[in-house]
Amino acid sequence: MTRQMLTPPDPVQLRDALRGLRFFLRRGGETIADTLNLEALPKPASNLAGAVLREVDGLARSVDGLASGLAKTLLGGQPPQVAQLDDLIAQPRSDALFAAAFYVALRSVLRRLGATSVFVSEAAARSAVETVALPDPTEPAAGYAAALTLALLEARVIRGTTAQQAALVPGAALEPVSIFAVMLWIQSERSEAENETALNAATDLAVALAPEVSAAFAARDGARITALFTRYVPHV
């Protein structure tokens, strides 16, 4: 009798799949709730719609629980690293380390901007890192950060922004502003204790710079993004 060799799952892909499922369920529930005015619906339609919403919410919670359990056991559950970008990329498995840190930071930025119903792909962030050649240590880090920023944009690390209504920035600016904020933060000099305040400050700066950032991103202008990083990273 032969034993089948099991390939361990790619934790990043697995996390993305579970988060995607949770996003789909939540967005679906929000769509139903937005579309139907339950109080105005006649019975039994209101009862039926209410039951569907409760079911969808229950499914989303189950996915949350499953993802959380997997993160703690199978997937390791280590908190992401929050080192500066140049220290992060100098480490082994820098693509996965960057993607994990980027995911957590981007979720936090999106929450601060009031955009909670947006899907963030950690796998896309990892693949973006793989497409950008590591920088020459003698070159300024801002150039590499700008190239990585454009790769993150191409990889569509943020999805589902079109239906986002609650953001503090206009819908079209949400993607450039939030990605810029995280990249600004990850390059900034900060202590462990300053991580949260630095990320909030980077987000506020990105919002204040929204017109310039959006224009540079829309033009896919690496030189302008480099210049923005060079100018504003020291001020986070």
Added chain:
Amino acid sequence: MYRMSDSGLHPDALPETNEPLRIAVRRLRWFKSAFLRFAESTGADLGCTFAVDEARLAAAFLRWLKAIELQKPANKEERRDFFEFAAALMLRELTADMPIRASGPARHADAGSAAAFWPEGYCCTMFCLSVHSAAMAQEFQAVTELDPAIDDLRHWWSFRENALKDASFSSGFLQLLLGHQPNWKMPDVFRARIQDELA
């Protein structure tokens, strides 16, 4: 009862930092933390609460950064003068789009004081003076002395009325409080200020 002349400056309300203040103040995380703490402590002194609009505060900080980069003199001998001028530009940007709002009247302030007259303008002015005072002490071991104009409500009336029409007036007002005679034609232009004082 709280009187303005009792307040002095509050550099002690500013957060600690391992960096020189001139560097820390140009980081939004420190600037924001300092402003929030200062507004809270000033509000407690005055008997009111200040609500801070963080997006407006960040926008004011960004405009201030751009302004000081634009006007920073190449000549190092002008460094000390520019320190004072940077505080004046900070007040200009804060009053251009006021990031705080008092929840009600300043209950602990004298009825005829600047703090009671315009709590928001008073708080922003004292913040700029406090940052300036702390930075001057650190960089130049200098003690900041304020002009008696700070206790004259007529100057605050003029400040409020003119700053609402043209925020550049705020720069002149701060220079006045620091004992200078501002160039009122161009109170927010560093070169114009220097030429005026040399003339």
